[in-house]
Amino acid sequence: MGWNGLFKTLVKKLGPLKALIIASEAGRVTRKYPFEPPLISEEFRGKIEIDENKCIGCGACVNVCPPNALTMEQDNDTKVLKYFIGRCIYCWRCIDVCPTGAIRGTLEFELATNNIDDLHEMVVHEVVKCRVCGKPVTTIAMKDFVLEKTRYAEEYIDLDPYCRKEKFIKAIEGRFGYREQQ
């Protein structure tokens, strides 16, 4: 084996040592998180925030939320939008559909806690009751929202769907002198 051959063998044997060069060039790539800011881009989707002044309690976000992180509960006096962060997958579908822009996305992801209550948020709405039967119809905020769009809604906005139908039938009766056949 001549010098050339020896050199070739040496390079081959030392091949694996190239890793040292790679390592020294790369240097340290980890961050001293949490003492340094985490590596997230501005496009990151984190936890959502619901602005209770803008939310009207329409429930659109509840319908699209894939894991049921958003739920709506209604009793006689209130309608409550509940957000449970523990279930949220940060897809931001709720932001897409909210008609009033009440939901805002944040970059927040450090949500670990030892108190589960920290993971629940809610927006409480007062409800409008039907002026005929007294059943809850919609939220006050929703009523205002609709009235702002169309004043004609004043006629029926505070009526329960059933009472609304009754009213409609009565109106038709009045107009055509028609009586429902029994």
Next chain:
Amino acid sequence: MSGNSPNNKKSIVDEYVRRLSKYASDIKFIDDTLFAAIPSNSFREAVKLVHDEFDCYLRTCAGVDERPVNGFFAMYYIFGDDRNGLNIVLKTYADPSKQVFPSVTDICPAADWCEMEARDLLGLEFKGRQQYRLVLPNWWPKNLYPLRKDVPHDIKPKPSFTGERVSVGRKGSSAPIPVGPYHPALHEPEYFELYVEGEKVVDVKYRGFHVHRGIEKLAETRMTYQQIPFLAERICGICGFVHSTCYCQAVEKAARIDVPERALFIRSIILEIERIHSHLLWVGVAAHLLGYDTGFMHSWRIREHVMYLAELLTGSRKTYGINLIGGVRKDINEDKIPKTLEVLSIIEKEFARLVDTMISVPEIKFRLKETGILPKEDARKLSVVGPTARGSGLDRDNRRDLPYAAYKYADFNVPVYDEGDNLARTLVRVDEVFESIKIIRQLIEQLPKGPIMAEEIDIPENRMAVSLVEAPRGEDVHFVITGYGKPYRWRVRAPTYQNIPALKVMLNGVMLADAPLTIASIDPCFSCTDRIVVVKSDGRREVLHLPSQWGGMGCSRL
């Protein structure tokens, strides 16, 4: 291969129709899929024709409870003719009083698992084969078949504690060695029993499906069309975008929704980003399994660039959350393109250097070469997919054979190696990283302008479609029958489902020390953890159930 002229394709379809019409009562051809309904008494002959004479692969089979619609249970066997870019769906009915189907496992062994899955989940019986419980746990009550339409999605039978015995001395003098219930490196639940003689593995038993999650049932009962993409991407902890794309494509195909070009390009770009990150992850894990942690660290260091890029383009490191039926939700706008190209050059340069260094370590090469061999014939019979197939000389790749998204606009090679060993599968993945970089560059250059979401999305009921996506670990299949507001049936077949049975062949005769690497060489994706197995001092194993919210991310079983 994909360069089939439409005329040629038409004559091939005609040939299928001509020869199948002997058995089939009803044949339809839509897009690239041939649907044929065949009575159960001549079903086996039809399968023989398609599998043996037309040389089609079995993609998967799916049981469907069609009783609410027509009073029958049905089985759909989905075959693929990759050379001609066709899907062949053979459907058969069973007498509703007996629910017995003819088994076709002797014709195509790849049907073994999906038939047993249909038996577990729908209570169908298969004549002419050995039957056993596959996906449901042992304690699950008999006569409760979760995928039947009259079974609600939220039943919770009370689990009971059952034990499973390690079967000692199965093969002569061989000794059993349990591997699992977690994979030593992939941290996923799976259980292998390796039978060794000396240091050599002579047989292997696999027990999987520890974590059946009921995803298909969930989608068919309580979710809506546009919510399911977010569930689909959670099938897998790595190829999430693959699953959501595959689902969306299936519904789009069934409903004939026109997806804007730009959205298709974005899908392809993100799919390739996912492939790069998956392969870099795998190379790292393989190095780790070989004791070469330097390689592991550097592979993952390079991978971090891709993860950051994924977050920049989709809003999530895991490429989650941008697919919807009809398009995508996030645009790749102009100012993100330079960053993307920059990251691609970094990866290209650094990965080439790392591979070069890694392969020059003699021990690495020595342990990869000629271990875990899967011969071509076995690969064909088991219909394996992805790098596992391409490492055994099978030239299949859906991106080229049945192009979807924007792949028809990209020019790329499909690496194929004939050796069938761990080295071949590694090299396929290494080459694919560079091919993916090439694809992304081409697509970015041609990225068309326009909207990213279809304007009108209207999904009629009772349509069917098969959709395929080449995931990093192989072909992913979604089969959809549309229903009202949600799919009537959604069947998912993840690539690992097809590849695990091949491990029996690969592990035969390998040294015990090479077994973990060989198992990892199919890049398996087992599933998320929701129960653990306790080995008692007397050798009995007990199953302990954890609340499901403890489940991690993870993978391929549904």
